[in-house]
Amino acid sequence: MLNVTGEHSRRPPKLFSVGEAGRYSREELVQTFVPTDTYRQLLTIGNQIILGSRGSGKTTLTKMLAHEYMAASDDRDIKDLIAERTFLGIYVATGTSWVGALRNKGWLEDSPEAEHEFQWRVNLSVCFSFLRTLRSCIATYCPEEQKYELERDIVTEIREVWGCPRNPVSSLDDLHRCLRSIEGTGRSHSGLGDSTNVEQAKGGSVFDRDLFMPLLHAMEVADSLLSLPETPHWVLCIDEAEFLTTTHHRILNSYMRSGASKLCFKITTLPYHHADCETNLGVPIVPTDDFDYVYIDKDPVMAYSNKRPEESGARCPDFVTSMFHKRASASNYEFEHISLHALLGDSLLLDEPSGFADTEFLAELQSLATEKTYERAQRLYQESRPEYYDQIKRKLSGAILLKKRLMEQRPGSKLDIYSGEKMFIRCSDYSPRRIVQLLGSLLEAIDYQLPTEQESAETPFIKEVVQNEVLEIFSERTLKRAQSVRGVGPLRAGRVGRNLYTLLKLVGRYMKQRFREEKLTTDPIFSIEVPSNVPPGFARLVKIAVAYGFLYPHVKEKDPDPLPRIGEEKAALHFAYALAPYFQLNPRRGKGRNLLSVLGQNHAERLGRGEDDQLQLFGLEGAI
Amino acid sequence: MNDFRVIDIEFQDLHDEYNAILVCWSDEPRCTSVAQRVFRKAFKKCLMLRDCTLSSDAGPGSETTLRKLFPKLKSLSLPRDDPSLLIANLNGIAKADGEQLNILVDYSSMPRLWYAAILRWAQTFAGEKRVELDLAYTISDYISEQNFRPLELEDIPAIPGCDGVLDDSNVPILGIFGLGFDGIAASEVLEELEPSTVYAYLADPVPFPEYAERARRENQEILNAQKLLLPLPLCSIRTVYGYLSELAVLSKSTHQVKLIPMGPKPHVVAAILVALRFEDVACLHVAGRREKPESGEPTDKAIVTRVQIRKPSEEVQQRMLRYGRAVI
Numbered sequence: 001m002l003n004v005t006g007e008h009s010r011r012p013p014k015l016f017s018v019g020e021a022g023r024y025s026r027e028e029l030v031q032t033f034v035p036t037d038t039y040r041q042l043l044t045i046g047n048q049i050i051l052g053s054r055g056s057g058k059t060t061l062t063k064m065l066a067h068e069y070m071a072a073s074d075d076r077d078i079k080d081l082i083a084e085r086t087f088l089g090i091y092v093a094t095g096t097s098w099v100g101a102l103r104n105k106g107w108l109e110d111s112p113e114a115e116h117e118f119q120w121r122v123n124l125s126v127c128f129s130f131l132r133t134l135r136s137c138i139a140t141y142c143p144e145e146q147k148y149e150l151e152r153d154i155v156t157e158i159r160e161v162w163g164c165p166r167n168p169v170s171s172l173d174d175l176h177r178c179l180r181s182i183e184g185t186g187r188s189h190s191g192l193g194d195s196t197n198v199e200q201a202k203g204g205s206v207f208d209r210d211l212f213m214p215l216l217h218a219m220e221v222a223d224s225l226l227s228l229p230e231t232p233h234w235v236l237c238i239d240e241a242e243f244l245t246t247t248h249h250r251i252l253n254s255y256m257r258s259g260a261s262k263l264c265f266k267i268t269t270l271p272y273h274h275a276d277c278e279t280n281l282g283v284p285i286v287p288t289d290d291f292d293y294v295y296i297d298k299d300p301v302m303a304y305s306n307k308r309p310e311e312s313g314a315r316c317p318d319f320v321t322s323m324f325h326k327r328a329s330a331s332n333y334e335f336e337h338i339s340l341h342a343l344l345g346d347s348l349l350l351d352e353p354s355g356f357a358d359t360e361f362l363a364e365l366q367s368l369a370t371e372k373t374y375e376r377a378q379r380l381y382q383e384s385r386p387e388y389y390d391q392i393k394r395k396l397s398g399a400i401l402l403k404k405r406l407m408e409q410r411p412g413s414k415l416d417i418y419s420g421e422k423m424f425i426r427c428s429d430y431s432p433r434r435i436v437q438l439l440g441s442l443l444e445a446i447d448y449q450l451p452t453e454q455e456s457a458e459t460p461f462i463k464e465v466v467q468n469e470v471l472e473i474f475s476e477r478t479l480k481r482a483q484s485v486r487g488v489g490p491l492r493a494g495r496v497g498r499n500l501y502t503l504l505k506l507v508g509r510y511m512k513q514r515f516r517e518e519k520l521t522t523d524p525i526f527s528i529e530v531p532s533n534v535p536p537g538f539a540r541l542v543k544i545a546v547a548y549g550f551l552y553p554h555v556k557e558k559d560p561d562p563l564p565r566i567g568e569e570k571a572a573l574h575f576a577y578a579l580a581p582y583f584q585l586n587p588r589r590g591k592g593r594n595l596l597s598v599l600g601q602n603h604a605e606r607l608g609r610g611e612d613d614q615l616q617l618f619g620l621e622g623a624i
Numbered sequence: 625m626n627d628f629r630v631i632d633i634e635f636q637d638l639h640d641e642y643n644a645i646l647v648c649w650s651d652e653p654r655c656t657s658v659a660q661r662v663f664r665k666a667f668k669k670c671l672m673l674r675d676c677t678l679s680s681d682a683g684p685g686s687e688t689t690l691r692k693l694f695p696k697l698k699s700l701s702l703p704r705d706d707p708s709l710l711i712a713n714l715n716g717i718a719k720a721d722g723e724q725l726n727i728l729v730d731y732s733s734m735p736r737l738w739y740a741a742i743l744r745w746a747q748t749f750a751g752e753k754r755v756e757l758d759l760a761y762t763i764s765d766y767i768s769e770q771n772f773r774p775l776e777l778e779d780i781p782a783i784p785g786c787d788g789v790l791d792d793s794n795v796p797i798l799g800i801f802g803l804g805f806d807g808i809a810a811s812e813v814l815e816e817l818e819p820s821t822v823y824a825y826l827a828d829p830v831p832f833p834e835y836a837e838r839a840r841r842e843n844q845e846i847l848n849a850q851k852l853l854l855p856l857p858l859c860s861i862r863t864v865y866g867y868l869s870e871l872a873v874l875s876k877s878t879h880q881v882k883l884i885p886m887g888p889k890p891h892v893v894a895a896i897l898v899a900l901r902f903e904d905v906a907c908l909h910v911a912g913r914r915e916k917p918e919s920g921e922p923t924d925k926a927i928v929t930r931v932q933i934r935k936p937s938e939e940v941q942q943r944m945l946r947y948g949r950a951v952i
Contacts, residue, residue, distance in 0.1 A: 020815060020818040022818025023819065095818075097817060128790065128792050129793065495913070
């Protein structure tokens with residue numbers, strides 16, 4: 001039961017305050033992992049490029065493909081796969097600091113040495129990772145009494161191909177030290193702007209030759225000594241590939257295209273950060289032939305049903321609900337046995353408007369909606385109640401409530417309308433990182449007072465007005481984060497942060513003003529449409545907004561490349577729902593407004609060129 | 625690898641003669657302050673480094689001043705990210721007679737990658753001669769919040785030579801953040817780097833009373849994430865170097881240690897020295913630009929640090945081989 005004595009810390013446990021998977025231990029990650037359909041889609045053999053905005057769970061998904069994580073899982077399907085020995089995942093990350101040591105040598109840029117440096121680092125990194133996988137395989141598949149001998153035999157064979165000194169390499173730890181020493185030799189002369197030293201130091205090492213060759217040799221050794229089935233599938237999971245450049249991607253693409261080995265790839269990157277399918281072989285890789293794109297961002301409107309599983313007939317509880325309970329359970333948190341609905345209650349804006357009587361609704365509609373919308377509502381009300389409900393009332397009651405609350409709001413008074421379970425999920429954009437961060441903030445703000453007599457049993461543990469405040473702060477913080485966003489990998493170059501922040505603010509304010517001043521229709525203003533003829537710099541800015549979860553594209557589900565080609569074709573995108581409370585908008589996606597009209601053509605061009613003209617920007621803001 | 629001995633000194637402790645002085649021309653008013661205090665000393669060579677992308681009218685007065693103070697001044701124009709020309713000139717200076725090289729460096733207005741390259745060069749070179757670098761820094765006026773423009777993040781590369789070890793996703797990351805006023809950029813680094821443990825340090829005491837409080841206010845997200853916050857004096861690189869070395873030594877067997885200095889330059893120097901000393905510790909450069917670059921007026925306060933680079937004795941080398949560098 002909820003402890004109301006106040007004798008505990010107000011700060012929620014780590015699993016509710018830290019959203020980045022990289023900050024979790026293996027145990028924490030495995031304990032809190034919620035297997036989804038997308039995850040099961042990845043547990044197949046074949047090259048896949050996993051696209052997801054920042055915080056969408058890419059790292060968790062790919063780490064959970066690695067053997068050492070899968071072997072620690074209690075999930076029955078995962079356990080079966082591990083027992084079959086046919087899916088052996090190796091996890092490697094090419095994140096900020098991995099790439100940071102590649103890109104700090106300006107004198108090497110675009111030179112063949114730079115490619116060698118990349119290849120050398122990839123070869124070493126995947127071998128480091130392979131050692132972990134190998135350790136996990138030995139622990140899982142080998143009887144206790146044979147482990148020592150088997151490890152020694154495997155290591156003895158691998159050290160030969162990796163060029164390690166004969167002694168004292170007899171354990172995986174020795175092999176690890178040997179790799180560190182090879183790494184140290186290559187590193188010891190770097191940093192002084194003299195590439196020849198680096199190459200001399202590395203030259204001749206097996207890690208400096210063909211890409212993945214040291215890994216493939218080691219895999220062969222493992223195949224034979226671990227008695228793996230005839231077709232074991234080694235799966236290389238490369239996480240955070242957004243930091244790799246187009247040249248790096250081409251090297252990896254070439255390898256995928258050649259299809260020369262039994263190694264298959266799961267590569268995660270941000271949307272629009274695998275822009276190049278070219279290879280160094282003259283033939284590009286083709287989606288569906290050589291690999292599949294898996295886009296993992298989900299629109300909460302489509303993905304979440306707030307019906308209880310017993311009502312909806314769903315087989316599993318919702319993803320967010322499972323996340324909450326797994327984390328509460330792993331943290332031994334006091335809210336473990338309380339439902340999200342009990343914590344947060346119904347959403348005034350998004351839940352079914354059962355308390356809004358039709359007569360009252362129609363009266364409000366007459367004053368707040370366009371004449372056409374009101375007439376349509378009246379007609380449908382007379383002719384078909386289900387259609388009236390589905391096409392009018394369901395869509396517009398939230399907007400009417402919001403508009404009324406904003407009109408009636410007195411200076412200094414607090415809103416309570418951004419609240420409820422469904423609003424929390426909507427404003428998280430179904431992004432696991434946002435879900436955790438938002439949950440953490442909400443739990444931190446919980447009021448430990450017992451409900452008063454006036455408050456009904458339906459009152460959520462976290463009062464609506466408190467939820468509203470938390471969501472507004474979260475929304476503002478999300479927007480501010482845009483200022484520090486930068487272009488990475490293929491979208492690197494030029495300034496991003498301030499322009500992205502300005503773009504989002506302008507679009508948000510446009511929507512806010514339209515919502516406040518215009519009469520309502522059944523199409524809320526929450527989406528934009530980017531025409532095909534936008535300047536390249538502007539298209540790049542929009543792509544970065546998608547990558548970092550500020551805009552979400554309306555995807556082409558059946559297309560091999562599900563993302564619209566921004567700057568080449570007309571693309572519709574909705575504003576991140578997380579930004580709705582800050583701009584006081586109703587988070588429903590609706591039809592898009594032409595972005596260039598929203599901003600004004602000149603302004604869009606300036607933003608696209610990365611020009612710094614804040615005064616003019618604010619002038620324009622005033623004009624909207 | 626050669627080790628550093630770091631000593632806090634005063635201007636009056638500087639030598640009378642140096643093999644070279646390295647100054648940096650920039651648009652910051654403080655770029656001539658150290659030169660004006662030391663120009664009477666004997667310098668065999670005077671190098672003025674300049675960013676080749678900076679327009680020549682960015683600080684014409686400063687260049688004239690430097691040329692007046694050092695008539696034999698040699699100007700070196702180089703890109704910010706490629707110190708090759710600087711290194712070639714340092715190699716030239718090193719050809720001088722004698723067993724010891726003394727070089728005075730004014731890094732007040734110098735880009736980070738250049739003074740990092742000088743330290744790295746000295747560390748690599750010191751096998752052949754004893755090298756002593758005197759690093760001088762002029763403190764500029766406090767920049768108020770109204771005049772401060774946040775850093776627009778562009779890249780987070782490792783400082784060359786401070787790469788640390790290749791990331792091993794099984795080993796948790798310890799991020800040691802040096803706090804300045806760029807809290808939003810620091811939060812972004814925190815999100816990208818995903819350290820499992822966060823330590824932070826900030827300049828306190830500082831000659832400006834409001835500095836530390838503001839640094840704390842701007843870095844709320846880092847402070848929420850940190851397990852240890854160290855206030856360290858701005859004016860003692862030796863102290864900062866000592867504390868950071870200790871943190872690195874205690875953590876590097878269990879963590880990948882990454883230093884992210886975002887505070888004042890003397891604290892950045894200390895972090896670079898630590899990363900150079902321990903090759904498995906990385907030092908990251910949070911690079912970006914500002915709408916309006918920071919450039920306060922120079923004060924009369926300066927921080928001078930002597931860095932002696934020595935080849936370890938035979939005995940120490942043996943111990944390093946046996947126990948690893950951490951015990952030294």
